[in-house]
Amino acid sequence: MEEAEKGEILEWNAKPSSMEEAEIFERNTKPRLDDHPQATTAGATSLFNVDLILEILSCLPARSVHRFKCVSVLWRDLIADPANHKKLPQTLAGFLYTSFCSNGYRHHFAGFSGGTASFDPSLPYLYPNKDEGITQVDACNGLLLYRRYNSSRHDYHFVVCNPATGRWVEVPPQPQKPEPMNRLNHTAGLAFDPAVSSHFYVLCFERTFPKTLIAGVNIYSSRTGAWIHRDSGIVEKATLFRSKCVFVGGMLYIMGNVVDTNGEYVLVGVDMEGKVWKTICVPYGSKFGTIGLSQGCLHYAIASVNNNNEILVSEIALWCLKDWDSKQWVLKHTASINTLMSMTGEMYRVVEIHPDCDTIFLAQCGGDTLMSYDMWHQKVGCIINLERNSAHKFLPYVPLFSEPLADAEG
Structure with missing residues (x-):
């Protein structure tokens, strides 16, 4: 084995x-x-x-x-x-994603081997009123984070739900602060580990305007039912990307960019009390990849594509961070996907990492295909056809049957 x-x-x-x-x-x-x-x-x-x-x-x-x-x-x-299902551990079932049509955004589920979702991907119980809608934000260990917005009032708030049980929690609005006025909400993430607690956290990072530097974070705890605010605790001047967040080891990580080091890409991490902050340099510091939690460790995957004299050269690298203190990445696999690209005539970008094995997922650039690639055996796995005009942001979904949501609706 x-x-x-x-x-x-x-x-x-x-x-x-x-x-x-x-x-x-x-x-x-x-x-x-x-x-x-x-x-x-x-x-x-x-x-x-x-x-x-x-x-x-x-x-x-x-x-x-x-x-x-x-x-x-x-x-x-x-x-x-x-x-x-409640007695057995679950693995990755598929991805939730959206597509755009004339009537707005539609919600879909992309399952493996032709599998379909056991629930309505549009989650209609989250927005019972016709003036409301939801947008995808984050996913963590079976729970999903959405923004629910009201088009008539032009406001929004967060909702956390468990599609496997149909239960959901509406997060109270963030406290309004009159000062400083140059701070804006930038991106949000969900932190939840059922092996530790049934409670979850929602973190909403703030950035300065117009310089877009990290200013601080607002943290909601389902245990206390309240928000707290913490100013940024990192020394570097860094900006944040609207990328996915990863919760591991009690810290929530997100990709950032250090201003004073020629745009070096880093991971910015913060604990659930907003007191511990850290930055971790990523491999290929000048190139943007994707992060994910796999086999209990933080992973980083990147597809490096160059066009030299009309010859397409592409290499995918998968790195693992096993030692948090040393912040040293270990290169696990590299693979070439020239053959795949020559067959399709399309380029791919890494969008997700499998939580249980060294398999990555690539989305077709400008296309409607999502494929899995086994880095260990260097084989293409399932290829999933997506809806047309898909927004290539995918929420990985692992069914969670064993944990209720405290004070949940539904």
Whole structure:
């Protein structure tokens, strides 16, 4: 299983890396009647097997659970049964994204292997009034962050929801501050770790105007039900991008740009109390990539494309930050996608990183295709056709069935 643990593309029909290993696992976990004389009927034995198998599977990583669908028909049905989802860990199901049409923005779900969402991607219960709408902001461990706006009043506020359960929480408005007037809300992120707590945080960064430097952050805690404000604690003069946020190790990270170092790209991180701030230089400091949480560590992926004498040269690099204190990135994989680009005649950009393995997702520049690329095996996986005129911002969705939202509506 070593090779699979290093990184493999996950598909619903993926086979175990070793069928012999899977058969041994099934044989060793199946109870024998000699060991349980009280289970004398076939029905009791079957029920005992099901309970034991579910208990074992609930302790495994999500990628192993889906790989073990191939052990037997019984295991396949147990893992695929929606009634067991609350007991089993979940992996990445797909992405939420939007497209633009004459009537405004429409919300969609892009699932793997043709899978569809178990909920309405437009989440109509978040905006019951015709004058309201929602825009995507962030996703974190099964929870989604949206801005709900009112076109008639020209105001907005944040909403956090769990599509798997249909429950949602309306975040109270941020406190109005008369001074300083040169600060504007720039971008927001969601911080949530169900392994630590059922409570979540919403962080809204502020920037100065017109210089767009990081000024501070407003932090909402579902535990306290209130906002707090903290001024920026970083020494460097840095701007922020409207990019995705990543929550890991109690810190929320977002891409930034240091003004005094010829535009060097960095990660800007802040803790949930707004007291600890840090900056981390990223590989290829002069080039912009994407960040993601994968296998418990912060990852950085970048596609470097050059056009030299009409010859397209493209390399994708995947880096991992394992040591927070040293801030040293480890290069995990590089891969060339010349063949792919020569076949399609299109260029791609990295938009997401799989949370369970070394697989990245690339969106077609100017097109309507999203594809997965297994960096470990250097193979193209699923290719997903998107709606036309899609906005290439994708919220990764991992179903969360076990955690309620405190004081949730719905």
